[in-house]
Amino acid sequence: MTKVYMDNGATTPVDPKVIEAMQPYFSEVYGNPSSFHSFGREGRNAITEARDKVVELIGADYTKELIFTSGGTEADNYAIKGVASALEAKGKHIITSAVEHHAVLHTCKYLEKRRGFEVTYLPVDEDGLVNPEDVKDAIREDTILITIMMANNEVGTIQPIAQIGEIAKEAGVTFHTDAVQAVGTIPVDVNELNVDLLSLSGHKFNGPKGVGALYIRKGTRINKFMHGGAQERNRRATTENVPAIVGLGKAAEIAMEGLEQKQEKLVSLRDKLISGIEERIDHIKLNGHREKRLPGNVNVSIKYIEGESILMKLDLAGIAASSGSACTSGSLDPSHVLLSMGLTHEVAHGSLRLTLGKYNTKAEVDRVLEVLPKVVADLRSMSPIYNG
C-alpha cells in the first residue's frame, strides 16, 4: 500500500540534506563544544554556523539573540517562565489567547495556579483570530507579558502579530510569539513582527526533532529556565546537542532558499484539497480563516461522524492525518481551539486536520480526495445522528 503522510503539522520527515549535514557530528566531530581542545572547537564552530543560519531565517540582528533549546515546548516554557520570573516584582499579569498551544496554555496555567499570576485568555472569532483591540484593552498596569501565537497548529489561522507587536511596544510590554508552526513555512521577521521573543522548533520544517530555539531581543529581561553549566552564553545549561543544532541550521538554510517555492506549492495543494473536499462531501465546515491561513493547513469538521474513527479508516487506507477530537487524545473534551471558535462539541468531535508538507504531491491529494468521501459515507451510514 502506498502511504500518504498528511500530518506535517504534527511533525515532518527530516530532509536528507539535513541528515547528511548532521552525520559527522555523531562519531567524528563529537567533542563537547565547551571543551578546550580541537574536538570541542570543531563542534563550537559548527554551532556558530548553525546559529547564523537560524538568525538569518528570522531576520534577527545579533547572533547572540538566539538560544538553542530542546524544541518548541522548551522555548515556550523558557520565554514565559523566564519573563515571569524576571519581571514578577513589576507585575503579575499575562495576556494570551484561548487558542494557544498547550506549551503556552499549560505554562500560563502553572503560573496562575502555583505562582500567583493572573492570566487573561483572549477570545477569538469564528475564524480563530485574536482582535488586536482586545489585546490593547486587556493591558493593565501590571501586565508584564503578552504571548500570542503566530499561526495556529490546528486550524492554521495566522494572527495579526505585527499589529499586536506594535501595541505591545507602545505599551512597553514584553511580547512573545510561538511561531513554531510558522518558521520555515511562511516569512518570519522578528523586526517586522515587533516581537521580543519568538519560539521555533526544528521538526516542524524538515529539521530534526529535539531541537528548537528561542529568539530573545537584545535588552529583554528574562531569567533562566534550565540551570547548570554556562552553555549558550550562560543562558541555557546542558551539553550542546551539536548534531541536532547543525541539523536545525541546515533546515533553516534550506527553508530560506526555498521558502517562496514551498509556500506556492503548499497553497496550491491546500486549495485543491479544500475545494475537492467541499465539492465531494456535504455537511462539512472549513475551520480556520480561509485566507489568513498556513499554506499547508486543511481543517474541516465533518458533521455526524467522529474524528478518531475517520482517522482509523484513513489510516487503514494508508493516509496519515490528525483530528481535534477528544478521542484521539484520550481526554474528554475535544480541541480547545475548535471550542473557542464557537464549534459545538458534536461538530468539534468530527474534525479532521490534513497538513501538507514539502514532499506531498498532487497525486497524494487526489488519493485523499478519492478515499475520504468513501470513509465519510461509510461512517455516516453507521451514525445514529445522520439522516442522509
Place this chain on the structure above:
Amino acid sequence: MTKVYMDNGATTPVDPKVIEAMQPYFSEVYGNPSSFHSFGREGRNAITEARDKVVELIGADYTKELIFTSGGTEADNYAIKGVASALEAKGKHIITSAVEHHAVLHTCKYLEKRRGFEVTYLPVDEDGLVNPEDVKDAIREDTILITIMMANNEVGTIQPIAQIGEIAKEAGVTFHTDAVQAVGTIPVDVNELNVDLLSLSGHKFNGPKGVGALYIRKGTRINKFMHGGAQERNRRATTENVPAIVGLGKAAEIAMEGLEQKQEKLVSLRDKLISGIEERIDHIKLNGHREKRLPGNVNVSIKYIEGESILMKLDLAGIAASSGSACTSGSLDPSHVLLSMGLTHEVAHGSLRLTLGKYNTKAEVDRVLEVLPKVVADLRSMSPIYNG
C-alpha cells in the same frame, strides 16, 4: 597527526551501532509518536522498546518510572525543581553536597535565591567523599529533598549512595542522585541504591547528545518541569525525540551487555595512566579517591604550572583532555570541586583530567605518557614559581 581523545567525561563518541539504530527514525519512521496513525505508532513502539532497555539498565521495577529528557541537566532540573514545587508546603530545606555538578548546584542556588528555600551544602573530605553521617545530621523537620551525586565528573570519586539512600529512606526524605557519570560505566541499580530519583544522560556512555532520563520511583511526589502536551504520560511535554530516544535505548543495551568488560578495560588503562604519570612526573597529586573512583577517571594536579596551558600543549600534540582551571572556563575561580577538597587555588589551577572511554587503547595511554612529561617540563621551565 593521530589524535587521542581522553575527554570522555565531557562527552563520548556515539557508538556506530547506536547511529545505525537511530537512522530509520529521521526520515522513514518519522511520525509523531503522539499521532494516531501508523507513522506515529511505529515511533511509539520504538520508544517503548528503548524505555524497556534503559529501565533494565538501572534496575527499575516499572517502565512508567522512567521519563525521557533532553539530557542530564534537564533531569537534574526536573528532579530538584519538581520535588521542591510538589513539597514546598511541607518544607523548604534541601541537602546537597559542595561537589555537585552545576546542573544541581545552580538549580539549588536558584531555589535559594528566588524561591525561599534553604540549602545545606555538605562538605567533602580530601578525597571528595561525602560522609553519610553528615547527611544524617543535616536532616531537619523541613527537609524535603536530599540530592547527592553518584560519581563526581571531575575527580571521579564514587559516593556511598546506598548508605545515604538508607538514611534518607529511614527519615522519609525524598532522595535524588545525579548518576550522569555513573550510568553505563558502573553498575547502577535504583533499588540497591535506595534512590527515589536518578538522572542519567546518553552522551556520557556512547549514546547521542540531547537525550537523558529521569527515573522517578513510583509514588514519589514531583511536579512538572516542562509544561505543555501530555507526552511521557503527561509528565514531560514536547514532541518525543524519537531518534535520540532510540539511540539512548541502544546505548543502554550495549552498555549493559558490555559493562563488566568495559569496566575492567577502563580500570586497567586508568591505573596504567595513573602509575605512569606518578612515575614520570614529580610534584603531582592525584585528585579524588584512589579506589572509590570511576573506572575511566584520572585527575592530577601538576604543581607550578597552569591547566589551560597544559591543555593547549596537549591539544597541539593531538591529545584532548580537560582541566578544572578557571582559565578554561573564563571564570575566575578554579573548580569548586577541587577547592572543596581542600586544594589551594594554585594547585587547583594546575589540574588535568584525562577521562578514558571504551574506544581508548593502551597505545593511546602510552602516547599520553610520552607527551605529558615533555609538556610539563616545558611549562615548568617557563614558570616563575618552579625551582626545579
Place this chain on the structure above:
Amino acid sequence: MYTDKVMDHFENPRNVGELEGADGVGTVGNAKCGDIMKMYIKVADDKITDIKFKTFGCGAAIATSSIATELVKGKSVKEAQELTNKAVAEALGGLPPAKMHCSNLAADALKKAIDNYLGLETKNECEDHHHHEHNDFDHGCSI
C-alpha cells in the same frame, strides 16, 4: 493501541443498522460526550433473535457495539442483561485504559434496549460516565 480483534470489529462491524419494528431500542451517550450508541433488539421466546446498532464515536465505540451485538445475539434476555462493559472489553482482548470508560458503553445501550422492551424507564448514562473529575493539565497533546 487497539488489539486485532478491535480492529476487526471496527473494519467489519457486525450487525450495523436499524431494526424496523424493533421490540426494544436503547440509546446511551450524546454527541457532547463524543459517543452515541443506539441498540435495536427483537425478542421472541425470551431470546434476542435479532440485534442491530448505530454508533457515533471512535474506533473503540464502534468495535464494542459490534462485538456486544455478537455476544448476545441468540442469548436469553436474562443472559443479555448480565453482559457488562468489562466483559465486552475482555471479549475484544482489552481496550486502551483511556477508552475503558468513555467508549465502552455497549452493554449499557443494550441494557437500555432491554429495559425499553420490558417497559422500564432509565436515565441517560452519559453524565455518569463522562464527568469523573479530571484536571486541567491532563489534556491530550496538541501537535
Place this chain on the structure above:
Amino acid sequence: MYTDKVMDHFENPRNVGELEGADGVGTVGNAKCGDIMKMYIKVADDKITDIKFKTFGCGAAIATSSIATELVKGKSVKEAQELTNKAVAEALGGLPPAKMHCSNLAADALKKAIDNYLGLETKNECEDHHHHEHNDFDHGCSI
C-alpha cells in the same frame, strides 16, 4: 578561540627565561589569580637592551608575555613605559573577551620591572585586576 599570532607566541615563546644581573625585575599576579608574570630587563643608554620573562598562566598569559618582550626589546625606556595591555592584545590580533582582563598583564609586569630599574615602589596588581564583581551563576561549564 585564539588567533594564529597567539598560538605562535604560545608555541614558540620569545625571550623565555631569567636574566642574570638584570637591571629591573617586575612581578604581577599571584598563583591564586591563576597568572604570575615575571619580567627581567637590562637597560643601557636608556634602551631596553635585553628582556626575558617567566610566566605561570594560561595560553593568553604566556603569549602576551612573549609578545610584550618582543615589542619593547631595543626600545627606549620611555617607549616601553607607554606600552599598554591593550596594545599588547592588539599586537596579538586580539584576545577572547574572557581573557582581556585576567591574563593580559604583561605591560603591567614590564612597567614594574622598569619601576624597579628606576628605583620606584609599586603594589601588586593582582587584587585590582581580579576582583571585579562576578555572579555566582556565572561559572564556567563543568562537563
